Amino acid sequence: MRNAVRSGRLVPGARLPATRDLARDLGLSRGVVVEAYEQLVAEGLLESRTGAGTRVAAGAGRHASAEQIPDEPHCWPHYGHRPTSPDLGAFPRQAWLAAVRHVLATLPNDALDYGDPGGVPALRRELAAYLGRVRAADAPAELVMIVTGVAQGLSLVVQALVRDRGRRVVLAVEDPTSARQIPLLRRAGADTVPVPVDREGIVVGALPGDADAVLVTPAHQYPTGVVLSPARRAALVEWAARTGALVLEDDYDAEFRFDCDPVGCLQGLAPDRVVLAGSVSKSLVPGLRLGWIAAPPRVARAVRTARGELDLGSPVIDQYALAHLIAAGAYDRHLRRMRREYRRRRDALVGALAEHLPWITVRGISAGLHLYAETDDGGDPSGLAEAARAAGLSAEAVTPAHGPPGLVIGFARLPAHRVTEAVRALAGNVGRDVRG
Numbered sequence: 542m543r544n545a546v547r548s549g550r551l552v553p554g555a556r557l558p559a560t561r562d563l564a565r566d567l568g569l570s571r572g573v574v575v576e577a578y579e580q581l582v583a584e585g586l587l588e589s590r591t592g593a594g595t596r597v598a599a600g601a602g603r604h605a606s607a608e609q610i611p612d613e614p615h616c617w618p619h620y621g622h623r624p625t626s627p628d629l630g631a632f633p634r635q636a637w638l639a640a641v642r643h644v645l646a647t648l649p650n651d652a653l654d655y656g657d658p659g660g661v662p663a664l665r666r667e668l669a670a671y672l673g674r675v676r677a678a679d680a681p682a683e684l685v686m687i688v689t690g691v692a693q694g695l696s697l698v699v700q701a702l703v704r705d706r707g708r709r710v711v712l713a714v715e716d717p718t719s720a721r722q723i724p725l726l727r728r729a730g731a732d733t734v735p736v737p738v739d740r741e742g743i744v745v746g747a748l749p750g751d752a753d754a755v756l757v758t759p760a761h762q763y764p765t766g767v768v769l770s771p772a773r774r775a776a777l778v779e780w781a782a783r784t785g786a787l788v789l790e791d792d793y794d795a796e797f798r799f800d801c802d803p804v805g806c807l808q809g810l811a812p813d814r815v816v817l818a819g820s821v822s823k824s825l826v827p828g829l830r831l832g833w834i835a836a837p838p839r840v841a842r843a844v845r846t847a848r849g850e851l852d853l854g855s856p857v858i859d860q861y862a863l864a865h866l867i868a869a870g871a872y873d874r875h876l877r878r879m880r881r882e883y884r885r886r887r888d889a890l891v892g893a894l895a896e897h898l899p900w901i902t903v904r905g906i907s908a909g910l911h912l913y914a915e916t917d918d919g920g921d922p923s924g925l926a927e928a929a930r931a932a933g934l935s936a937e938a939v940t941p942a943h944g945p946p947g948l949v950i951g952f953a954r955l956p957a958h959r960v961t962e963a964v965r966a967l968a969g970n971v972g973r974d975v976r977g
């Protein structure tokens with residue numbers, strides 16, 4: 542459908558079949574079709590109005606580069622349908638629009654010039670206050686640097702370390718970890734060393750003695766969903782102080798903790814040894830490409846310099862808009878609403894899996910937008926992942942170097958009322974194709 546819109550075969554305004562009809566024609570569950578439509582709406586190719594059905598969006602269609610640039614799934618294999626994506630349809634468009642309108646109405650012309658490559662002061666102030674309040678971080682605005690996301694923040698910190706050491710650096714990473722990050726860390730100059738993760742999080746005793754830094758996801762480990770235990774937090778901070786290594790804290794999924802109070806970040810325990818990296822990729826949408834790091838002074842300075850040399854900084858209007866969203870309380874309100882909604886979706890998925898696939902053990906559900914499923918036979922989960930995707934779930938197989946394989950299943954984009962249908966379909970697929 543995306544190809545058809547892009548190539549002009551489906552023209553703007555063209556009405557698409559009802560999801561129920563198309564699902565029947567294609568022999569798919571309706572959930573798959575609904576999700577595809579939602580994805581294309583989020584991409585701006587389709588428009589959906591209650592009572593008016595779904596149509597090709599005005600302005601979508603043939604453009605000059607359509608012939609030369611292959612579809613994203615081919616050239617960017619990591620794009621789309623990721624189990625860890627937030628609900629793109631829940632982006633607070635009105636609040637963002639109001640924030641941008643406010644910024645454009647009030648910002649003096651001078652503010653539209655190249656900004657500080659470390660970010661506009663208004664956003665850094667808001668974030669420093671927000672991170673202190675919500676994440677118990679300990680970073681003044683001067684040590685908060687705006688980046689395009691955790692990915693860029695980590696790259697720049699690794700580059701700064703490489704420059705400081707005058708050689709490639711040894712970076713310990715969790716095993717399993719986010720496979721998407723490994724290429725960018727290597728490109729930045731890190732040789733990665735996998736360190737096992739157990740039920741308490743990264744095994745601090747297994748960290749290599751020669752590590753320059755360690756990258757961790759303490760709030761909700763990706764992919765296992767473990768929250769780093771208090772004892773391991775203390776041990777990690779002690780290890781960093783003893784060895785002089787830097788801890789890179791990817792504050793992954795920290796906004797969405799469901800069952801108990803938020804756990805503060807590591808950075809607040811050791812601001813001179815820990816770099817905190819976060820972004821709006823889960824709290825709002827990844828496409829904004831807005832994130833931050835809070836770092837010790839030397840690292841923060843190096844990152845700002847590197848950013849100035851790389852691309853002169855992030856778009857200022859978006860930075861001011863996010864600052865306004867936070868200051869006006871709209872960011873907190875959105876997060877409160879999404880926390881309730883995601884919790885409902887998580888509960889529905891956990892309940893349906895327990896009922897229909899009782900041989901799956903579900904882990905890592907106290908926070909985040911995905912759960913980690915382990916099967917009772919510990920076998921290769923790729924068949925199960927495929928069956929889950931065929932049933933309309935977002936799923937990815939994980940095979941760690943240490944420990945049993947598992948399956949990441951996302952629930953952020955699956956409304957609670959569609960969960961049972963999808964899990965029943967998965968149970969049906971598995972009964973036929975995988976088990977036995």
Ligand SMILES: Cc1ncc(COP(=O)(O)O)c(C=O)c1O
Nearest residue numbers: 690691692719721763820822832
């Ligand atoms: C564990 C983890 N952290 C961070 C990121 C990147 O986040 P951002 O959008 O903030 O660059 C990813 C993206 O794949 C990820 O898997």
